[in-house]
Amino acid sequence: MDARLRRVNKEISDCKNDKSSNISIDLVDNSPFHLIGEFDGPEGTPYEGGHFKVDIIIPESYPFQPVKMKFITKVYHPNVSSASGAICLDILKDAWSPVLTLKSTLISLQSLLCSPEPRDPQDAEVAKHYMTSKSSFEETARYWTQAYAGGSGKEVRGKGRADGPRDEIAMAGLERAHVEKFQAMGFDRTKVIDVLRRLNYRGANVAQINDDKVVDELIKS
Amino acid sequence: MKVHVKNWHAIAQWRWDTGASDADDDGEGDVCGICRVPYEGCCPSCKMPGDDCPLIWGECSHVFHMHCLLQWIGTAASKQQCPMDRRPWVTAERKVAKQGR
Numbered sequence: 001m002d003a004r005l006r007r008v009n010k011e012i013s014d015c016k017n018d019k020s021s022n023i024s025i026d027l028v029d030n031s032p033f034h035l036i037g038e039f040d041g042p043e044g045t046p047y048e049g050g051h052f053k054v055d056i057i058i059p060e061s062y063p064f065q066p067v068k069m070k071f072i073t074k075v076y077h078p079n080v081s082s083a084s085g086a087i088c089l090d091i092l093k094d095a096w097s098p099v100l101t102l103k104s105t106l107i108s109l110q111s112l113l114c115s116p117e118p119r120d121p122q123d124a125e126v127a128k129h130y131m132t133s134k135s136s137f138e139e140t141a142r143y144w145t146q147a148y149a150g151g152s153g154k155e156v157r158g159k160g161r162a163d164g165p166r167d168e169i170a171m172a173g174l175e176r177a178h179v180e181k182f183q184a185m186g187f188d189r190t191k192v193i194d195v196l197r198r199l200n201y202r203g204a205n206v207a208q209i210n211d212d213k214v215v216d217e218l219i220k221s
Numbered sequence: 222m223k224v225h226v227k228n229w230h231a232i233a234q235w236r237w238d239t240g241a242s243d244a245d246d247d248g249e250g251d252v253c254g255i256c257r258v259p260y261e262g263c264c265p266s267c268k269m270p271g272d273d274c275p276l277i278w279g280e281c282s283h284v285f286h287m288h289c290l291l292q293w294i295g296t297a298a299s300k301q302q303c304p305m306d307r308r309p310w311v312t313a314e315r316k317v318a319k320q321g322r
Contacts, residue, residue: 002265003256003264003265003266006256006257006258006265007256007257010257011257063255063256064292064293064296064298065298094298095307096298097302097304097305097307098254098255098289098293098304099254099255099304099305
């Protein structure tokens with residue numbers, strides 16, 4: 001039997017037998033080379049209470065080549081693309097080793113949620129948000145966890161529960177007052193949110209960016 | 222022709238002396254970290270365990286099926302490092318088998 005198939009089958013059954021790690025791996029279709037991994041968001045982080053799904057592709061030369069993983073569940077995190085779910089983690093690239101397994105790699109993703117590396121970002125806008133105001137970043141990450149990962153976590157301050165219609169402002173990690181100020185000048189709400197997010201109009205940064213700069217960007221967009 | 226084994230009588234068994242005691246067994250058994258097949262089995266490209274598919278020891282004390290380790294070291298991604306500890310791979314001289322196994 002094919003070495004790759006044998007190893008992957010063993011890994012899947014080992015993971016099924018191990019109830020303590022709370023990590024599951026399931027087949028997407030009939031092929032054991034396309035899988036879905038699932039784990040819970042770590043406690044004490046903005047991802048707590050969420051349940052995260054990861055798309056797993058086993059490459060042809062596994063385990064000599066790293067497994068390909070990306071988030072299916074949307075995650076607000078500096079090392080995860082907010083658009084595609086692509087993950088920036090060394091062991092998925094040049095620090096891969098054949099002794100790593102699907103389970104150990106999923107556990108590494110779980111711990112990546114505990115310790116973001118904004119200096120090596122996958123999503124530069126999210127990383128800027130993190131470095132400008134960690135508390136505002138965490139609030140947004142919590143909101144995303146509720147909205148996308150089924151988090152039943154605590155209510156996000158002043159923004160209500162996220163299971164109703166999604167609040168675009170909270171989603172972008174912005175302040176309502178800021179958005180409304182430029183909306184009052186006659187600009188379209190979606191455009192205002194887009195521009196303020198791109199400019200990282202948050203925390204101490206707000207004082208650095210004058211209104212003319214924002215208006216300029218709004219006219220250009 | 223089909224052969225049915227009705228009875229068998231073992232007269233000896235062998236094991237690689239990896240230097241690990243049974244107490245170190247973490248329930249997973251002694252498997253090669255690369256292919257996850259027991260040391261006493263053979264690597265995925267071999268059919269016959271034993272001398273035809275030997276183990277290899279690193280200076281760092283880590284053990285693999287020789288064929289598995291050489292395949293890894295042969296890839297550019299390995300950077301010639303041990304898969305376990307990422308130290309430069311240096312093959313250790315074959316240890317003298319301990320007494321009493």
